[in-house]
Amino acid sequence: MKLQSQLNAAFTALLLVILAVTGYIIYSLILDMLIEDEQRQLKQNGEILAELINESGAISNAGLSNFLNEQNLQLIMYNENNNVIPYSTIPSKIVKGLFENNDFSARDEALWEYKNARYVTSRIIITPESNGDQLILLTPLDDLQEVQQQFIFRLLIVFLIGAAAAILLSYFLTNKLVTPLSQLKRQLKKVENRQFDDINRIKATGEIKEVEQSVYEMANELKQYIRSQQTFFQNASHELKTPLMTIQGYAEGIRDGIFDENDQDKGLEVMVTEVKRLKKIINEMILLAKLDSDTEVYNKDKVLVDDLIEQVVDRALPIVNDKKIHLKQEIEANIVLYADEEKLLRALLNLVFNAIRHANSTVSIQVKKQESNTHILIEDDGEGVAEELMPHIFHRFVKGKTGETGLGLAIARAIIEQSNGKIAVHKSELGGAKFEIIFKG
Numbered sequence: 001m002k003l004q005s006q007l008n009a010a011f012t013a014l015l016l017v018i019l020a021v022t023g024y025i026i027y028s029l030i031l032d033m034l035i036e037d038e039q040r041q042l043k044q045n046g047e048i049l050a051e052l053i054n055e056s057g058a059i060s061n062a063g064l065s066n067f068l069n070e071q072n073l074q075l076i077m078y079n080e081n082n083n084v085i086p087y088s089t090i091p092s093k094i095v096k097g098l099f100e101n102n103d104f105s106a107r108d109e110a111l112w113e114y115k116n117a118r119y120v121t122s123r124i125i126i127t128p129e130s131n132g133d134q135l136i137l138l139t140p141l142d143d144l145q146e147v148q149q150q151f152i153f154r155l156l157i158v159f160l161i162g163a164a165a166a167i168l169l170s171y172f173l174t175n176k177l178v179t180p181l182s183q184l185k186r187q188l189k190k191v192e193n194r195q196f197d198d199i200n201r202i203k204a205t206g207e208i209k210e211v212e213q214s215v216y217e218m219a220n221e222l223k224q225y226i227r228s229q230q231t232f233f234q235n236a237s238h239e240l241k242t243p244l245m246t247i248q249g250y251a252e253g254i255r256d257g258i259f260d261e262n263d264q265d266k267g268l269e270v271m272v273t274e275v276k277r278l279k280k281i282i283n284e285m286i287l288l289a290k291l292d293s294d295t296e297v298y299n300k301d302k303v304l305v306d307d308l309i310e311q312v313v314d315r316a317l318p319i320v321n322d323k324k325i326h327l328k329q330e331i332e333a334n335i336v337l338y339a340d341e342e343k344l345l346r347a348l349l350n351l352v353f354n355a356i357r358h359a360n361s362t363v364s365i366q367v368k369k370q371e372s373n374t375h376i377l378i379e380d381d382g383e384g385v386a387e388e389l390m391p392h393i394f395h396r397f398v399k400g401k402t403g404e405t406g407l408g409l410a411i412a413r414a415i416i417e418q419s420n421g422k423i424a425v426h427k428s429e430l431g432g433a434k435f436e437i438i439f440k441g
Helices: 003-056 062-071 092-101 141-192 206-255 261-293 305-323 341-358 387-392 408-418
Strands: 074-079 084-088 111-114 117-125 133-140 301-304 326-331 336-339 362-370 373-380 421-427 433-439
Touching: 003 062, 003 117, 003 133, 003 141, 084 092, 092 111, 117 141, 133 141, 141 206, 206 261, 261 408, 301 305, 301 341, 305 326, 305 341, 305 362, 336 341, 341 362, 341 373, 341 408, 341 433, 408 421
Parallel strands: 326 362
Antiparallel strands: 074 084, 074 133, 111 117, 117 133, 301 336, 362 373, 373 433, 421 433
């Protein structure tokens, strides 16, 4: 069964249960209300009758008879002292039956029964009370039940009209709810079939709109991921193919005796260099794969940032001295991060060595605390990163003019993100690139 049919069935069933319970409660209460109202009216009429009797002094007065006929009242005159019925407008057989089956001496208003008939009663004491005379007015309960049935019949018609309107409204609302879900299902099918360019936005509200937004963002992420994977394999093939072709060319030349002794030695040196380069690329690819997929390679602990930067500077010092680069440091003390110290050291070394390689004369390292976040800035005064390259600079095998494998920045980003940080590249005030790392908390 479709979702819309299930929702409509559930709503209809709930509506029927509510109407049934409401109808039963009203049916039960309406008779009690009618009885109470009838007793109140009987009491009012009885008080009028009592005044007429007191004025006329006779129960058979023509005015009393006319009043009883006009109000359609049944009257029993009861003397409590003698426990007798001196007068009644009801046939004597019925009066006798009522007298035998009910307690006439009880002064509370009650329902009297005789055979299958029931009567609503109201008792009025005639003054002086010492005489023991009482007026008992009766109304057949069948008359009230007929009013009850008419009321319930009309109420049922109202319920049916309301239920029909509610079901139509339910169909409209569930259709409005289910239609975006059906459209969303079709878009998810396109995601499954990788038809990312055919995905369309759908109109929705509330939580469905949030789901739609998440699906759209997920589709874009998958699209970018698949494209990056394709680009990765293309770039990886190219990066691996180049040293392999060089090694193959020199190896075949040496095998076939094409090179003389000096060229052979040179070829062997080139082959060794390319093998090292190939090994470095493969090792970095393996490391990057582990960093992206295996969180167990991270052994997080408290890391003192100024100690970490000191290790970076110690390792970079030989290259800085060789290139005559001025390395500036501005480090706030006692800043602590929760990360894998070895991996984070690797990421910072990649960034600092990248800055040294591209710098003309200056590299700057800053560590500062802003609010609850830790900021690490690494800048250089080199040529910077081209505008069109900035969105892709952290992708695999993306490198600048003097880049090496194109994996160093990708490795740095993977480590930093696994350490609950974010990295971005900007234009530096020094003239080159500025890499900004932010660790929250």
